[in-house]
Amino acid sequence: MAANAKPQLPPEESNDLLDSSWFKAFLKSRWFPAMLSYPTLVVFGYIVYALLWGPTAASANLGTSLTWVLWWPLIPIFMFTLGRFWCAICPFATVIDTVQKVLGLGRPVPPFLKKYGIWIIDAVFIIITWADHVFGIVESPRGSGYLLGLMVTGVVVTGILFERRAWCRFLCFLGGLSGNYSRSAMIELRATPEICATCKTQSCYKGDGKTPGCPIFEFPRTMDTNANCNLCMNCLKTCPNDSIRLEARPATKELWFIRRPKFEEAFLAVVIVGIVLVQNVTMVSFWGPIMDAMTAALFGSKTLAFTVLFLFAMAIPFGIMAGASKLSGSMSGEGFAKNFARFGYAVIPLDLAGHIAHNLFHLLAESKSIFYNTAALFGYHVGGPAGLIEASTIQWLQYGTIALGLFGSAFTAYKIAQRSSDGKSTTSLKTFWPHLLVLILFGIVNIWLFTFPMAHRV
């Protein structure tokens, strides 16, 4: 076998989707991702217009329907199956690439962004969730429009100032969410180390003059995570040695061992537990009396009451997880921070399941609003129930989704516990039990919340 040849597995053993010649040719062509990203940009442009200049009632605004009833529920499903594929066709990425061609200054990303980017993403995600409930982002077309408009502003400014897609890598809260969720994904893009070892050009990172290198600052040769790979296929197009593989894999496999676990990434995963809980609890019937009682106790300020409850909801999962990490770490002689960083990733499947389950309701109980609002756009007045299926059926789908997520998280925690922090196998699973109990607790709370009828967004 020639030195640069890719190790050939028999076809029935190969998981490489690029073994399909037509699929590979398509991904390498100029049609990908352009034939998807430009139409997405056009639709996005319409959505921003509708949100900012259209009706201010959420149920009547097509921008709201398309964003929060269709796209937001589908996006975690995409992330679970196709990793960060959305990022390949994201309108923000297209805007960055276009703006850079005309106005880009190409400056290096400032060190503080590289160091604190994920913390900025964590903070922005929390603030947006808070603002959603206080100012009404999801339920207010104008609010949604303001948010998207601010993001476009950030995208344009960073696209002009910095090289590559600095926004996507260091600032986009959606990117942070995608990065976390996509670690559970069923596909991965990797290079073949044996082939890369002899590479002289490194054009996957630098570009080849025709196609730029990785826009997300990744070096495919050493990339071992989906977290920052947006499946743009620039590396596939530029690699002269046919090193790139796009392989199917068991879901959550990447989480079983993370070479360099980061506390801030694990923190984001745990915070998302709190965010999903907040999103669920604020839409059920007993939330009203709780809010009323808190409002009465806090100077009559609904906003202050919500903020206190919100901070409480953020702090609880972190506190519980921290307690489990302290206990688990003490069993293995590992410090709290290291244990938290390792096991924090185990909640990602449950995060994903909670997010999908919550939004299943909106997708299946409100999606006809997309049809009604689209019809209205063309002058046809149609109305009626917005649901596709009965609420009770949706509930069972939600329970099933949470159960799958809980299984995924528990299995992930088990696999993490099988290796110590230096990557060596261990037979002791003492470190597993505290985290398993926490995951079961999170799962039970999620299922309990789904037993209550949920309010509509539109």
Next chain:
Amino acid sequence: MMRKFAAAATLLLAVSVAAPAWASAGLPKLATLQLDKAKATLYNDSPTLLTGSNTLTLEIADLPEGLLVDLNLVGPEGQIIPVDLRPLTITEGPADAHGGDAHAEGDDHAEATDDHSEAADPHDQPADSHDNEAQDSHDEPQLDDHAAAEADDHAAAGYNMRGKVSVPTTGHWKVVVELKDAHGVATSAQAEVEVERGGPSRVYLGFTGLLMGGTAVYSLIERRRQSTRGEVAKQNGR
């Protein structure tokens, strides 16, 4: 780490004391009008009328048969804008599973939606031929004879129509609903509505535009400087 969290939480609490809650939801009710024995409810796709396009939904419960319905907006300077009403087609499907007081502001919408779904058949609506010459400026839908005949066979039924209207100016406007029989206007009712400026906040547009535009201008200047520096360096043989 705890200090950073506490600082962020304190900041969030401080902001929250001042921040109003703006969240809104549901298809808003604009006005309720009493037309003799019939009650008309007017909904809009925004909580108030906005300059630009609005989609109004007019529901009249117990509309006596044989009456035509006209909906007009009357402006502060007496301008009249007719609303072109068309039947609202109601689809079938599972009942909306509304629940939770958190959506209380949308409860009107919840009830309204359920009422919409009960008024299922647009052919139940009374004929709305708009043959009246005074309304020639309308571009009204032409109902077929079948629909008119069916309407005659029904007892007083629900009326469920929707129309788009473009409002040019802000200010105090009136919504006028008229029921007409063969002899002219049988009864009418009106309600005051406020028309607000549609679209996003000008401050927001200014801020984002300034930021993007300013960065673009900065980039153009900087790129020009860099290319000038490059030319000078070339000339100096560097």
